[in-house]
Amino acid sequence: MPTHTPSLRRRTLLGALAATPLSWAATAATTDWPRKPIKLVVTFPPGGSSDLVARLLAPALGEQLGQPVVIENKPGAGSSIGAQQVAQSPADGYTLLASNSAALSIAPSLLEKRSYDPSRSFVHLAYIGAVPTVFALHPSVPAHSIEALAAWIRSQPGALPFGSGGAASVGHLVGEQFAQALGLKLQHVPYKGAGPMRSDLLGGQIRMAVDALPQNIPLQQQGRIKLLAVTSARRVPQAPNTPTVAELGYAQLESENYVGISAPAGVPAGVAARISQAVRQACLRPAIAQALQAQGFATQDMEPAAFAHLVAAQSATWGRIAQRTGATL
Incomplete structure (x- = not known):
């Protein structure tokens, strides 16, 4: 059986004690979240598909999470302004993005200087549907x-x-x-x-x-x-x-504009799971599902990993299309 020197045992104990407060803090952050209203950024003005989805979902999400979900319309630069704002926000679960094809799959390929990456800058939590x-x-x-x-x-x-x-x-x-x-x-x-x-x-x-x-x-x-x-x-x-x-x-x-919910990369796993579950449960409510379908949305429940894969695949596809068409921002 291996033996440990006193100095090694001391370093091990100190390391464990140092890690413990961080674990407590992470657990507390997840347990106590949310403690204030949550902002949902829509990258288009009122009247578009992303805004329609956000306004349908916000009351249900607020009810499930126990805090109001406040919509902030942040259009401009091909949806990149709102997406950049979310990407650069604290990764605490209080700022979310009504993610969509324009912001995540098209605009990044048209920007001269990318201010965010559609995959690395976000964690994609819930797919809602496509129109x-x-x-x-x-x-x-x-x-x-x-x-x-x-x-x-x-x-x-x-x-x-x-x-x-x-x-x-x-x-x-x-x-x-x-x-x-x-x-x-x-x-x-x-x-x-x-x-x-x-x-x-x-x-x-x-x-x-x-x-x-x-x-x-x-x-x-x-x-x-x-x-x-x-x-x-x-x-x-x-x-x-x-x-x-x-x-x-x-x-x-053939093309469709997807809509989902994303957050800044680095959101605690427990918080991300709560948001994902709340969005997916809200979309399964008959009243919300029927309202989305009545507007022409093809809704689908999707695991976060599958949604992240979709975002990456769509980004590659639309990037090639943008290059062929010569479209610019």
Whole structure:
């Protein structure tokens, strides 16, 4: 049996005593959390899909966690401003990100100097769902198919403006892909959020947009816009008469905008687990699940590790697309 010298035993004891307060502190931080309101940063102005999800979830999360969940809209620079704010916040669980494709999968590849990394700067806690984009037209556009839309665009005297919720949004890149695939002259008009863009589309200031599907469904039902094609792999039950891009022969345009909840890297494991569980349980509530699905979201319960893998894979995919289209921020 090995023997220990007194000095070795002393060093071992001192090391154990030194580590004990840290263990107590970590346990206490997890046990006592949360002790104040939690901030949920949305990287778009009110009216977009991420904001819609945040406002549906915040009351349920506040109820489960025992503290209010306060939404802070922080748009700008292709969603990178809000994402950077969260990445640089204390890793204590009090600042969360309504993570989405624009902030995590697209903007980092378009920034001249990255201020955060989509995988290393965050811990991805809960996937909520994905929503397809849709080609939306003002009713004055004389087109009811992709081919007719392309012909009409070619008949215009110059590059046709098309709107999206912002630079580096999924709508932005899908529009650029569309122009490349059909050899069209389009000019991207980035708005500070889907809400103001949609107002201009309804008013005829722009006559074409690539936008998230949910908020456009009631507008189509009211006859105020035309929805030409969705970018999902399958038709969306809430818009059953709108074909997919794959049906129309443009499978390369398939894309979806995911939404989830992420936090700064380094959040204590116990806190991260509580947030993940609270979000996943909230999304399983019939009222919330039905509200999301009614808006066109394809919801899915997903383990955090699988969500993190999705973020990394989407970042690589959208990075390649951004390079091909030449999109910039």
